[in-house]
Amino acid sequence: MDLLTDFVGELRSAGIPVSLTESLDAHASLSAIGVENRSLMREALAAALVKNASHRVVFDTAFEVFFGLTSPDGETSNQIESDAVSDESPNLMGQKGQGKSKGTGAGSGYSPEELAEMLYNALLNGDQDRLRQAAQNAVSAYAGMEPGRPVGGTYYLYRTLRNLDLDSLLKRLINGIRSKDSKSPEADAIEERLNREEAQARIEKFKKEIEEEIRRRLVADRGRKAMAKTLRKPLPEDIDVMHASREEMVQLKHAIAPLARKLASRLAMRRRHKRKGPLDWRATMRASLAMGGVPAEPKFKHPRQAKPDIVILSDISGSVASFARFTLQLVYALSGQFSRVRSFVFIDGIDEVTSFFETSDDVMHALHRINTEADVMWLDGHSDYGHAFTEFWGRWPDAIGARTSVLVLGDARNNYHATQSWVLEEIAQKAKHLYWLNPEPKAYWGSGDSVVGEYGSFCDGVHEVRTLRQLEKFVGSLD
Amino acid sequence: MKEDLEDANGTVRFQSVDDVKDKLASALYLSNDSIAATVYLADRLGKPVLVEGPAGTGKTELAKAVAIATGARLIRLQCYEGLDESKALYEWNYRKQLLRIQAQKVSDEIGGASQTWSEVEEDIFSEEFLLTRPLLEAIRAQDKVVLLIDEVDRVEIETEALLLEILSDYQVSIPELGTIVASQIPMVFLTSNNTRELSEALKRRCLFLHIDYPDIERERQIVESRVPGIKTELIDQIVRLVNSIRQMELKKKPSVSETLDWARTLLVLGISSIDSNSAKDTLSLLLKYQSDIDKASKELST
Secondary structure (H helix, E strand, C coil): CHHHHHHHHHHHHHCCCCCHHHHHHHHHHHHHHCCCCHHHHHHHHHHHHCCCHHHHHHHHHHHHHHHCCCCCCCCCCHHHHHHHHHHHHHHHHCCCCCCEECCCEECCCCCHHHHHHHHHHHHHHCCHHHHHHHHHHHHHHHHCCCCCCCCCHHHHHHHHHHHHCHHHHHHHHHHHHHHHHCCCCCCCHHHHHHHHHHHHHHHHHHHHHHHHHHHHHHHHHHCHHHHHHHHCCCCHHHCCHHHCCHHHHHHHHHHHHHHHHHHHHHHHHHHHHCCCCCECHHHHHHHHHHHCCCCCCCCECCCCCCCCEEEEEEECCHHHHHHHHHHHHHHHHCHHHCCEEEEEEECCCEEECHHHHHHCCCHHHHHHHHHHHCCCCCCCCCCCHHHHHHHHHHHCHHHCCCCEEEEEECCCECCCCCCCHHHHHHHHHHCCEEEEEECCCHHHCCCCCECHHHHHCCCCEEEECCCHHHHHHHHHCCC | CHHHHHHHHCCCCCCCHHHHHHHHHHCCCCCCHHHHHHHHHHHHHCCCEEEECCCCCCHHHHHHHHHHHHCCEEEEEECCCCCCHHHHCEEECHHHHHHHHHHHHHHHHCCCCCCCHHHHHHHHCCHHHEEECHHHHHHHCCCCEEEEEECHHHCCHHHHHHHHHHHHHCEEEECCCEEEECCCCCEEEEEECCCCCCCHHHHHHCEEEECCCCCHHHHHHHHHHHCCCCCHHHHHHHHHHHHHHHHCCCCCCCCHHHHHHHHHHHHHHCCCCCCHHHHHHHHHHHCCCHHHHHHHHHHHHC
């Protein structure tokens, strides 16, 4: 039970809000469901503790670290846990061929060919147990883990995967599945695709097994709390967009659609409920009929609020490109909530890309076109905010009206060019609002070639926007 | 207090997690570990379950299946914007109240039994003049009930507060009548399509269950149980293909019910094995947007 308390503590430090009631619920769930079946136990804890589906990844990682050492077969007791620790340690020492790790037979006494063959067979038959065994052997053979060495799990993972050559394995696997499954030699295109996906899914699964195995051994080596800290993953809404890994980018991509949906309904709802208008006589009379003509329930008109008009100026140079993509994607997902959205992208030249979004249903497609077609280079392809702003003001002076909110996205790293901040001053005077969103941490603002301070003095607000949470907060406040 | 109630009535609906699985399966609902564990806990801890997930993955279906499995009556509250107390909880039947007052007047005039105003007032605010709405009905029910609060994310955040008293204490306070406490704890399911963040207070009171699209194995079983007479090879193909389509970036991914529709159609058309052509011809059953259909058929033929 102490373990559970620690576990809740870990979830809290990872950013999942767990209240006292929920923690009590978790204890109650455990005593109701028992600890015999690890999968059930995980689900029970998740039901009590995690109230947001996107937090599940973080929860699962923490769960593996805290309760993962118990063998998957379902035997759990501290006795076995400590056995497992002492059993795994010889492997960690790298005593090849000698250390008999628990349940795997000879730990790493296989030649690379044998190992590859074993892995291939396990993958081909989709055999869960054999796959785990293969993962254990692969880790023993290739990861070269040493106790106490202060490197992260990713390093070991990389070493193991590099030695396994999964790409050629994938090809072999596709062929293998094809010859095993299909009765007719000329397989249909669809069948072909399905086989390929099946093979990829199995390889992915194997990678997960390896990751888990490495984690298990690291935990055994360094203890739970220490590992929980190093393995802790940020919640999707807290991922730093500028420094996201590829895996995190995928998470972000999935997170943005529901976020947009939520924001859209919130904006729409706020617009509707903001203020009550004058008395609506017709509706009041109609309602009074039910009360025998007594107007007991006055009805009011809802004034139609003007939707905001948005102009986005976005820096898409390398340093902030991914951030610009996310913001554009989010704003366009919300475009129904704005009366008009016009977007311009720049590096040192500037180009309008509104039509890319209007002609295409698919935001990703539009973003791709921006990268290939927009004419944003003027001299050397290094950000020049001053030139881009002047050009914008010269070519599209009518883009900005009295109801327009202007968003500028960028880190304001101007490569020591002239800032031309008078343009921003004029824009600020003409537009309703001018906001600057900066994906850099606040601490770096104004250092080096960053001129955000100078530009910022003309804006209604300069916001640090590094994560989806911050972006959500900002967009939610737009009106 | 909750446990006292439970013991007194002996309302343990499920013996174990496996029991949940079996009973749900007999109601033609195929569960998995997470669903069965959560339902079991909801029964044991006496807590409501908040079910979340993409459309068409069987959230509402789960509540129905639990009702069938436990032999309970299903009371359903469909949420929508503008739902208020008088639609969800209770309402005074003012027409009847007016009549009652007028009747009193008449009886006074013809010299019948005379009542003081306070007597009349007490009378018209009694249970006889109360119209029960789903939530109150679930609380007052004497028989076994399952309460389903559907699409709770559609109500405004202020209206959510209405649910809190019921969800945590299983009681309803009516100013004129006092507090009505549940005679038995009903199983409560709330479903949400996640169009907005629900309030912390609501989430805290519930167990959380996220139902995603089923994995290949589970979907295979679902098709098998719901579409009788279909061949195993065809199911295999259907399920894998649907799974593959769900990996694409689409506006709306095919739901389980659409998989079932597709399977039934293929069965009716007498197609025993799907190839590129038959897949393309019937894609419109799976996907509801033209752009999605175009995209999927393009990807499938490469």
